[in-house]
Amino acid sequence: MFGALSDPTRRGILARLAQADARVTDLASAFPISLNSTSKHLRKLEEAGLVRRSIVGREHFLSLNAEPLAEAAEWIDHYRRFWEERLAALDAFVTKKSSPRKRRVQ
Numbered sequence: 001m002f003g004a005l006s007d008p009t010r011r012g013i014l015a016r017l018a019q020a021d022a023r024v025t026d027l028a029s030a031f032p033i034s035l036n037s038t039s040k041h042l043r044k045l046e047e048a049g050l051v052r053r054s055i056v057g058r059e060h061f062l063s064l065n066a067e068p069l070a071e072a073a074e075w076i077d078h079y080r081r082f083w084e085e086r087l088a089a090l091d092a093f094v095t096k097k098s099s100p101r102k103r104r105v106q
Contacts, residue, residue, distance in 0.1 A: 001071075003044070003048070004047070008035065010023070012031060014050060016030060017051065017063060017064035021061055021062060024062065050068055051064065
């Protein structure tokens with residue numbers, strides 16, 4: 001899924017589908033790429049489970065499936081907390097080490 005999200009055109013397609021379902025031809029006209037290239041991007045998004053396709057006659061309609069994005073957000077959140085804790089511990093260690101030490105008066 002992260003591979004599917006890594007491309008700006010695919011992210012643009014998802015942003016467009018977040019507004020409303022669309023036909024493949026409508027999506028293709030919204031981007032400066034060919035219909036064939038759009039279809040390849042859509043295939044990647046479908047493989048990642050981010051897009052659903054329904055066919056009515058000769059028309060292919062696409063809709064956003066946001067469920068996999070929630071799973072990715074959970075994964076990212078887990079590692080965000082992990083790194084925040086590690087960085088907070090490092091900050092505390094560095095702050096403690098760099099604070100001036102009190103000298104004993106004799």
